[in-house]
Amino acid sequence: MGSFNLTVVFLPLIIKLSSCSDHHTSVLKCIQTEREALLSFKEGLDRTDEYGWHPDDWVGEDCCQWDGVECNNKSGHVTKLFLKNWRLSGKISSSLIHLKYLNYLDFSGNNFTGIQIPQFFGMLENLMYLNLSYTYFSGEIPHLNNLSRLTHLDLSNSLTYAENLDWLSGLSSLKYLDMGHVDLSGVGANWLHVVNWLPSLVELYLDYCKLENLPTSLPSVNLTSLFVLDLSFNQFNSSIPQWLVNLTSLTTLDLHFNHFQDAIAFDFVNLRNLRDLYLSGNRYLTDLSQNNFCGTIDGFLGNASACLNKSLESLDLSYNNLLGKIPDSLGRLGSLRYLNLEYNSFWGSIPASIGSLSSLQDLDLSNNKMNGTIPESFGQLSKLVNLFLQENSWEGVITEAQLMNLTRLENVILKANTNHSLVFNVTYDWVPPFKLKNLELESCLCGPKFPIWLQVQSELTHVTLKNVGIIDTIPEEWFSIISSQIIRFDLSQNQIMGKLPHQLILPNVNFIDLSYNCFKGPIPLWFTNVTELYLKSNSFSGSIPSNIDDLMPRLRCLDLSENNLNGTIPLSIWKIKDLGGLYLQSNKLSGGLPDHWNESQPLWVVDIS
Ligand SMILES: *[C@@H]1O[C@H](CO)[C@@H](O)[C@H](O)[C@H]1NC(C)=O
Ligand SMILES: *[C@@H]1O[C@H](CO)[C@@H](O)[C@H](O)[C@H]1NC(C)=O
Ligand SMILES: *[C@@H]1O[C@H](CO)[C@@H](O)[C@H](O)[C@H]1NC(C)=O
Ligand SMILES: *[C@@H]1O[C@H](CO)[C@@H](O)[C@H](O)[C@H]1NC(C)=O
Ligand SMILES: *[C@@H]1O[C@H](CO)[C@@H](O)[C@H](O)[C@H]1NC(C)=O
Ligand SMILES: *[C@@H]1O[C@H](CO)[C@@H](O)[C@H](O)[C@H]1NC(C)=O
Ligand SMILES: *[C@@H]1O[C@H](CO)[C@@H](O)[C@H](O)[C@H]1NC(C)=O
Ligand SMILES: *[C@@H]1O[C@H](CO)[C@@H](O)[C@H](O)[C@H]1NC(C)=O
Ligand SMILES: *[C@@H]1O[C@H](CO)[C@@H](O)[C@H](O)[C@H]1NC(C)=O
Ligand SMILES: *[C@@H]1O[C@H](CO)[C@@H](O)[C@H](O)[C@H]1NC(C)=O
Ligand SMILES: *[C@@H]1O[C@H](CO)[C@@H](O)[C@H](O)[C@H]1NC(C)=O
Ligand SMILES: *[C@@H]1O[C@H](CO)[C@@H](O)[C@H](O)[C@H]1NC(C)=O
Numbered sequence: 001m002g003s004f005n006l007t008v009v010f011l012p013l014i015i016k017l018s019s020c021s022d023h024h025t026s027v028l029k030c031i032q033t034e035r036e037a038l039l040s041f042k043e044g045l046d047r048t049d050e051y052g053w054h055p056d057d058w059v060g061e062d063c064c065q066w067d068g069v070e071c072n073n074k075s076g077h078v079t080k081l082f083l084k085n086w087r088l089s090g091k092i093s094s095s096l097i098h099l100k101y102l103n104y105l106d107f108s109g110n111n112f113t114g115i116q117i118p119q120f121f122g123m124l125e126n127l128m129y130l131n132l133s134y135t136y137f138s139g140e141i142p143h144l145n146n147l148s149r150l151t152h153l154d155l156s157n158s159l160t161y162a163e164n165l166d167w168l169s170g171l172s173s174l175k176y177l178d179m180g181h182v183d184l185s186g187v188g189a190n191w192l193h194v195v196n197w198l199p200s201l202v203e204l205y206l207d208y209c210k211l212e213n214l215p216t217s218l219p220s221v222n223l224t225s226l227f228v229l230d231l232s233f234n235q236f237n238s239s240i241p242q243w244l245v246n247l248t249s250l251t252t253l254d255l256h257f258n259h260f261q262d263a264i265a266f267d268f269v270n271l272r273n274l275r276d277l278y279l280s281g282n283r284y285l286t287d288l289s290q291n292n293f294c295g296t297i298d299g300f301l302g303n304a305s306a307c308l309n310k311s312l313e314s315l316d317l318s319y320n321n322l323l324g325k326i327p328d329s330l331g332r333l334g335s336l337r338y339l340n341l342e343y344n345s346f347w348g349s350i351p352a353s354i355g356s357l358s359s360l361q362d363l364d365l366s367n368n369k370m371n372g373t374i375p376e377s378f379g380q381l382s383k384l385v386n387l388f389l390q391e392n393s394w395e396g397v398i399t400e401a402q403l404m405n406l407t408r409l410e411n412v413i414l415k416a417n418t419n420h421s422l423v424f425n426v427t428y429d430w431v432p433p434f435k436l437k438n439l440e441l442e443s444c445l446c447g448p449k450f451p452i453w454l455q456v457q458s459e460l461t462h463v464t465l466k467n468v469g470i471i472d473t474i475p476e477e478w479f480s481i482i483s484s485q486i487i488r489f490d491l492s493q494n495q496i497m498g499k500l501p502h503q504l505i506l507p508n509v510n511f512i513d514l515s516y517n518c519f520k521g522p523i524p525l526w527f528t529n530v531t532e533l534y535l536k537s538n539s540f541s542g543s544i545p546s547n548i549d550d551l552m553p554r555l556r557c558l559d560l561s562e563n564n565l566n567g568t569i570p571l572s573i574w575k576i577k578d579l580g581g582l583y584l585q586s587n588k589l590s591g592g593l594p595d596h597w598n599e600s601q602p603l604w605v606v607d608i609s
Contacts, residue, residue: 037098046088070082075101088107089110097120102124103128109133109135110135110136111136116140125148128152129151135158138159144170156178162186165194171198181209189213199224204223206231207254245268254278264317264322273311274311275312280316282320301333310334328351334359341368342364343367346365349374360383362385363386366389366413373397374396379400384406384408389414392416394416395422397424406434437459439464445469461508464488488509493517510530534559536583542567543566552576556580557579558579558582561583582607584606
């Protein structure tokens with residue numbers, strides 16, 4: 001404290017010697033021309049709303065102390081502008097070209113609707129980092145070929161386009177290029193040759209660029225440092241070109257949602273470092289007669305399991321027309337963490353070899369034609385967190401063996417297409433090692449008793465136990481524990497009996513379906529912000545609570561039909577602001593409708609027959 005570094009005093013610009021109470025250690029003031037440049041830039045911006053950056057924040061002599069500005073602490077030149085998510089809009093003054101030493105410019109997350117990316121950005125020759133993503137700039141991207149020091153260029157998610165990418169060849173230091181969502185439909189086939197001249201490139205993102213042309217030949221592949229190639233959501237309809245196997249460093253290849261022919265036949269296994277392979281959606285969604293990507297995966301998995309067994313962590317083959325049984329060789333992809341095969345036509349059982357995928361965290365086999373069993377070895381997937389098996393025709397039995405070691409399981413969706421052909425045959429009082437957050441079971445058999453393995457799930461926020469053959473009462477303790485956090489609660493189509501807890505607060509729930517059960521007693525007086533409440537086809541009796549508008553003010557749909565309710569329809573129902581569907585038929589209700597409809601209520605169905 002109180003001692004100053006002498007070298008500072010000899011610098012040409014300055015000198016406000018800080019007092020002992022001054023928090024800033026720097027005694028260097030910013031350079032006047034650069035301060036003025038920043039102030040002109042500020043003048044060009046719109047004055048923003050109360051949430052945005054307040055232009056008055058840039059005050060004081062020393063611009064190096066301003067928010068979002070960083071200077072070189074020896075020379076005093078402004079080197080960085082961090083303006084991410086400042087809600088800036090308006091004009092960008094060309095005064096910024098005076099920031100000759102600027103090497104970092106982050107404009108992302110601001111709203112420059114209606115203006116183009118300024119040409120003069122191409123003159124900020126010291127820039128190493130330029131981020132213009134989510135900026136709503138429009139028009140053609142200017143030629144930035146003078147930015148030979150640029151290592152990171154992010155132009156994604158603006159509203160811009162480019163008709164020519166030749167200027168990219170000047171960016172010889174570029175390691176990271178993201179032009180996702182930039183319209184490149186005008187660049188033809190040449191884009192690849194230009195990109196191929198960027199030998200330092202490590203990550204390339206050209207997703208949603210309306211590209212159609214991926215040349216099948218290249219004289220030589222220079223992109224040997226490329227780790228990440230994302231060409232997803234374009235319109236490539238050739239086969240996958242052979243030169244791709246020369247991208248020997250690739251760890252992530254994302255080709256999903258294109259129209260590649262025979263993609264599964266491509267020789268991915270020469271990409272020995274491949275970690276993430278995304279090939280989903282490579283079929284014509286509009287013309288199912290031209291399914292490019294149909295066929296079995298035996299050959300692919302056979303090769304992959306021999307060559308990529310130590311590297312492959314994510315494999316997404318969803319939304320293709322793949323068929324046949326899932327081959328045993330799957331089990332040799334021992335490093336898989338993520339496997340997505342949803343929306344194909346696989347049938348049969350899950351191969352027993354799946355138990356070898358000891359790193360698997362996410363498994364999605366939903367929407368296939370699986371008509372076999374879930375093997376016992378499933379119980380070895382001790383890292384599994386997310387399990388999606390819905391919309392299949394599963395058969396057989398699930399015992400504690402399949403669940404025993406799934407200590408990390410959180411989200412399970414299992415809806416069978418065939419009624420009760422899959423049976424949970426778990427010892428009644430078995431306590432599983434997992435705490436689920438989201439459980440959706442439909443049309444598999446879990447009853448007749450409400451099993452203990454469900455009753456101990458105290459962290460659930462979404463519960464669906466629909467048509468699962470429960471003939472029992474709701475376990476009171478379980479329900480009172482989860483009621484504080486539950487968001488979706490569906491126990492419909494069982495034979496659940498007894499009365500519901502009469503008074504309860506359900507602060508988070510927005511959907512309750514208890515229809516087609518055997519509940520009796522009065523309609524519960526639950527305080528909730530529920531928007532949909534279905535109690536159809538039970539034996540609820542008594543009258544509709546007269547303060548229903550206070551209890552459930554957010555209701556949009558209320559179905560109390562097919563119960564034993566009597567009394568009158570309370571007037572308060574007509575005060576529920578957003579109520580759109582009201583079903584009261586097949587009860588013993590008396591009294592009439594109000595004389596005047598509440599005109600702001602959007603009622604589209606009222607059935608009180
Ligand atoms: C000056 O900047 C360098 C590099 O950013 C940093 O290591 C150093 O601590 C800074 N010195 C002062 C006095 O802030
Ligand atoms: C961006 O600004 C335009 C016009 O100033 C406005 O219409 C638009 O809603 C804004 N967009 C966002 C996401 O704030
Ligand atoms: C690039 O630099 C050259 C020479 O310094 C200059 O003539 C040209 O205008 C610059 N181009 C752009 C787009 O800034
Ligand atoms: C650019 O900014 C966006 C949004 O703030 C961010 O998600 C992205 O990672 C940034 N790009 C780079 C290369 O840092
Ligand atoms: C790309 O490779 C070719 C052939 O090896 C070579 O002539 C060319 O100079 C390389 N380009 C770059 C930018 O490295
Ligand atoms: C790909 O690599 C092989 C062998 O390493 C080489 O013979 C071939 O010329 C390369 N192809 C391209 C397009 O670079
Ligand atoms: C690929 O698309 C182009 C135009 O979009 C079309 O002319 C061509 O026939 C298509 N090729 C194949 C193999 O479908
Ligand atoms: C499962 O589906 C396949 C293909 O549709 C069929 O050939 C096979 O007989 C079915 N197996 C069983 C057990 O139903
Ligand atoms: C569960 O894990 C234990 C200990 O690791 C192991 O002995 C047992 O075989 C596993 N059970 C199943 C069904 O995989
Ligand atoms: C359920 O398990 C018990 C005892 O292990 C067995 O006796 C019974 O047959 C099984 N039921 C079904 C439907 O598999
Ligand atoms: C319903 O939502 C309002 C506003 O979000 C909140 O104040 C109120 O506590 C909620 N009611 C219940 C019963 O959770
Ligand atoms: C409704 O029914 C119960 C018996 O089920 C009866 O005690 C009560 O008086 C009825 N209420 C009305 C308003 O009819």
